Amino acid sequence: MTESLLIRPDDARYRGLISGSNTRWVGTPDYIRLALNTEQVVEALQQAVDDELRVVVRSGGHCDEDFTAHGKVRAVIDVSALDAVYFDAQMGAFSVGAGATLGRVYSTLYKRWGVTLPGGTCPTVGAGGHVAGGGYGALSRLHGLIVDHLYAIEVVVVDSDGRVRPVVATRAADDPHRDLWWAHTGAGGGNFGIVTRYWFRSPEATGDDPARLLPAPPAELIVSDVSWSWDELDEAGFARLVSNFGAWHERHSGPESAHLSLFSQLKLQHRSAGSFRMSTQIDADEPGAEQTMDAFLAAMAEGTGATYTVNDRSRVPWFYAVKEWFGFVEAAVARWKVKSTYMRRSLPEPQLDALYRQLTREDYPHPFAMVALVSYGGRINAVESQVTAAAQRDSIIKMLYVTLWTDPSEDERHDRWIRECYADVYAATGGVPVPGEVTDGCFINYADADLADPALNDSGVPWHRLYFKDNYPALQAAKAKWDPREVFSHGLSIRA
Ligand SMILES: Cc1cc2nc3c(=O)[nH]c(=O)nc-3n(C[C@H](O)[C@H](O)[C@H](O)COP(=O)(O)OP(=O)(O)OC[C@H]3O[C@@H](n4cnc5c(N)ncnc54)[C@H](O)[C@@H]3O)c2cc1C
Numbered sequence: 001m002t003e004s005l006l007i008r009p010d011d012a013r014y015r016g017l018i019s020g021s022n023t024r025w026v027g028t029p030d031y032i033r034l035a036l037n038t039e040q041v042v043e044a045l046q047q048a049v050d051d052e053l054r055v056v057v058r059s060g061g062h063c064d065e066d067f068t069a070h071g072k073v074r075a076v077i078d079v080s081a082l083d084a085v086y087f088d089a090q091m092g093a094f095s096v097g098a099g100a101t102l103g104r105v106y107s108t109l110y111k112r113w114g115v116t117l118p119g120g121t122c123p124t125v126g127a128g129g130h131v132a133g134g135g136y137g138a139l140s141r142l143h144g145l146i147v148d149h150l151y152a153i154e155v156v157v158v159d160s161d162g163r164v165r166p167v168v169a170t171r172a173a174d175d176p177h178r179d180l181w182w183a184h185t186g187a188g189g190g191n192f193g194i195v196t197r198y199w200f201r202s203p204e205a206t207g208d209d210p211a212r213l214l215p216a217p218p219a220e221l222i223v224s225d226v227s228w229s230w231d232e233l234d235e236a237g238f239a240r241l242v243s244n245f246g247a248w249h250e251r252h253s254g255p256e257s258a259h260l261s262l263f264s265q266l267k268l269q270h271r272s273a274g275s276f277r278m279s280t281q282i283d284a285d286e287p288g289a290e291q292t293m294d295a296f297l298a299a300m301a302e303g304t305g306a307t308y309t310v311n312d313r314s315r316v317p318w319f320y321a322v323k324e325w326f327g328f329v330e331a332a333v334a335r336w337k338v339k340s341t342y343m344r345r346s347l348p349e350p351q352l353d354a355l356y357r358q359l360t361r362e363d364y365p366h367p368f369a370m371v372a373l374v375s376y377g378g379r380i381n382a383v384e385s386q387v388t389a390a391a392q393r394d395s396i397i398k399m400l401y402v403t404l405w406t407d408p409s410e411d412e413r414h415d416r417w418i419r420e421c422y423a424d425v426y427a428a429t430g431g432v433p434v435p436g437e438v439t440d441g442c443f444i445n446y447a448d449a450d451l452a453d454p455a456l457n458d459s460g461v462p463w464h465r466l467y468f469k470d471n472y473p474a475l476q477a478a479k480a481k482w483d484p485r486e487v488f489s490h491g492l493s494i495r496a
Contacts, residue, residue, distance in 0.1 A: 005034040017078065020061030020068060021124070024335040024411060027069035032076040038166050038196045041079060041156045045194060046164040048075040049487060056490070057194045059098050060126015064338045065447045067190050067490035079128060082196055085109065087210045093151040093199035094214065098128035106322050115214035117200060119146040120445075123323065131198050133445030134186035134390030136398070138281060141253070141260040141378030143215045147185035147388050148379075151201040155180060157193035160484040166196065171203075183478035183494075186390030187468070188444035191475075191494045192482045217318045218261060218283035222293055225312040227277045230360075232306035239352040241304045242266070245373050246346025246397065248299050253377025253396035260378040261286050262296060271360040273367035277311070284315055335408070337415055339401040339422050340446035341433040342376070342392040348438055351425050358421035369403040369417060391469040392440045400446060419456060430459025432466060441466040449491035463492060 007013050008031045018027040030053065033044040048055035053074035056067065060080070068076060082097035085108040094115075096105055103123025109115050118139040120130055135146040143149070152170040157180075159165065169177035169184075183192055205213040228241065245266050252259050261283035269276040280296065282289050293313075301308060347355070355371060377396040385391045401422055403414045423431040426439070432451060433439030442451060444467045450456040451463035464472045472494075479486075480496040489495075 005036070005040070007032040007034065017076070018069065020058065020063050022062075022064060022334075022336055024408065025063075025066040025069035027073055027076065028071060029076045030074045032078055034078045034081060036081050038082075038154065038156065041077060041082075041194050041196055042164050042166060044075075044077045045156055045158065048077070049158055049162050049164060049485075051075075055487065056190060057128065059128020059189070060101055060124060060130065062122070062125045063129060063189075063447065064336065065449045065491055067447070067492075070490065077194060079194065079196065080126065084197075087113065088199060089208070091152060091199050092208055092213070093201035094210070096127050096131075096198045096200060098126070098195045098197055100127045101125065102127065102130065103323065107319075109214065110217065110319055110322075113211045113214075114216055115211060116217040117146050117149055117214060118143040127198060128195055129189035130445065132184050132187060132189040132191070132195060133443075134388065135445060136376070136380065138263040139215070139217065140380050141263060141375055142283075144379040144383060145186075145388070145390055146200075147390060148383055149200045149202045149214060150181070150185055150198060152199040153181055153184050154196045155184070155193040155482075156196060157482050158485055158487045162485065167193075170199075179474070179478050180482055182389060183475055183482070185388035186444065186471070187475050187478075187494055188447065188492065190488050190490050192478060192488065217322075218285060219318060220284040220315055221281045221318050221321050222284045222289050222315055223312060223321060224280045224293055224297065224310070225277060226297065226308040226310050227275045228304075228306055228308050229275045230271045230273075233304065235353075235356050237304040237306050238356050239349070240302075241300060241306075242268070242352055242355065242373065243346055244300050244302060244304070246343070248296060249375060249377065249396040250346055253375075253381065255377075255379055255382035257378060259286070259292050259296075261289075262292060263375045264296070265375070266300075266373040268355070268359055268371045268373070270364070270366055270369040272365035275309075276370075278308075281321060334404075334406040335411065335414075336402055336404045337418050337448075338446045339418060339448045339450070340443040341399040341401075341426075342395040342440035342443065343373075343397040343399060343438070344395050344440050345438050350428060351438075354421075354424040354427065358417075358424055361417070364413075364417045366403060366405070366414070366417065368405065369414075369421075370401075371421070372400040372402070374398045374400060385469065386471060386474075389468065389471050389475060391471045392443075395440050398443060419450060422450075423456075426459075430457065430461070432457050432459045432461065434459050434461045435465065435469055441469060444468075444492065447492055452492060464494075467492070
């Protein structure tokens with residue numbers, strides 16, 4: 001073992017490495033092992049297995065829950081240094097180290113080959129957890145989920161006899177390990193082994209010119225940022241605005257719809273913030289892009305009785321917009337809790353009523369509580385549910401419930417609000433967005449351990465159905481085959 005890469009509690013670096021971005025989760029592992037290559041991951045995992053230590057892997061450290069910092073975790077294998085991004089001519093695909101941040105991935109692919117991947121918008125998220133969870137982002141309506149372009153993975157697994165080895169699995173129909181590839185297209189991280197790298201190549205790509213093997217991003221975007229003052233919106237106006245957002249997406253989210261390059265985030269902040277914003281982008285080269293943006297904004301405002309303030313309307317290079325990410329809300333972020341919903345349709349009236357009630361609560365005047373409605377659908381919905389593990393393939397909006405704070409003594413207060421808010425919005429279906437006509441469950445990359453708590457989910461629909469729907473049995477089979485000793489587990493891990 002390379003001693004300099006083994007960090008124990010008496011090491012000054014230990015305190016900085018026992019937490020990810022969400023600092024409410026602080027681990028107490030015996031050590032953190034920084035691996036620099038696949039061989040070191042094999043060695044580190046073998047050591048942990050031989051010592052019978054509960055082990056986890058961390059890449060970008062953006063996990064919402066305590067999965068890598070749970071009190072029972074004794075060994076953390078940190079693969080953030082496995083961050084190379086390059087074209088692998090032998091594989092005919094782009095190799096992305098599990099530790100690469102999305103910012104590094106986008107920057108390298110763009111500068112060297114003029115291509116990109118339709119992954120998440122936050123540049124510091126790590127590929128390790130993000131890809132395995134079926135990541136999505138601003139280009140997903142145009143190009144699908146990041147896993148729709150996943151060609152292969154290298155995963156370090158533990159056999160039933162405790163022997164650790166790397167396995168390469170591809171999406172090729174005749175690959176004997178194809179089930180392992182499939183399991184990494186939406187089950188979430190921390191389930192089957194340690195991914196050391198992902199390879200990407202779009203399924204329809206042909207030839208060996210790297211510049212043609214992944215989507216090209218737009219050259220320029222038209223970006224818009226507008227805000228509504230809460231003082232100008234009564235309950236009816238608020239409901240109309242949210243309904244307008246839903247109605248536009250009902251009309252424009254089929255796989256062949258026009259305007260798939262339009263991506264918008266309606267970020268409904270609590271009333272105590274005074275106002276809330278909507279950020280939208282569209283490919284500037286889409287014919288009539290300016291008019292489409294205008295029509296979208298007009299459709300949002302229609303019948304609300306309120307006027308919005310234009311904070312920004314500009315034309316920027318796509319690459320500029322990718323690098324500049326301003327966060328969910330303008331807040332000092334240290335601690336947070338999230339929940340999510342896939343929407344198949346616009347929000348029905350009882351859900352709109354509950355949203356308004358919760359976002360205007362006077363007993364919770366917290367400006368950094370937010371419910372965001374995010375554009376979805378398009379090419380995501382061109383893929384059948386079982387083709388990847390990411391099962392939700394006919395939604396039009398993804399919702400993110402989030403509250404952010406800094407003071408540890410306030411954890412309970414913020415957890416209480418977000419739980420009450422979610423329970424209120426989905427009161428008709430046991431407090432969770434069950435798969436049905438309107439909602440379609442939850443997103444594993446926005447991990448929410450509450451769903452596995454019977455006190456907080458009395459819908460009768462288990463947490464795994466909310467996340468994986470009919471794909472769960474195949475994920476269980478992959479778990480039994482590839483992690484037979486259940487070395488990898490966390491609050492929402494696949495159980496064989
Ligand atoms: C600010 C912010 C913005 C976000 N924006 C988006 C977005 O736009 N789109 C989107 O889809 N998601 C988004 N997410 C969610 C994000 O994709 C997930 O939290 C993801 O799991 C983070 O991956 P990570 O490697 O950074 O996290 P980590 O905390 O390192 O890991 C998360 C989970 O994956 C496991 N894991 C990590 N590395 C590996 C590996 N190499 N092999 C196997 N398992 C591994 C961990 O054990 C853990 O269970 C966002 C999250 C945050 C905090």
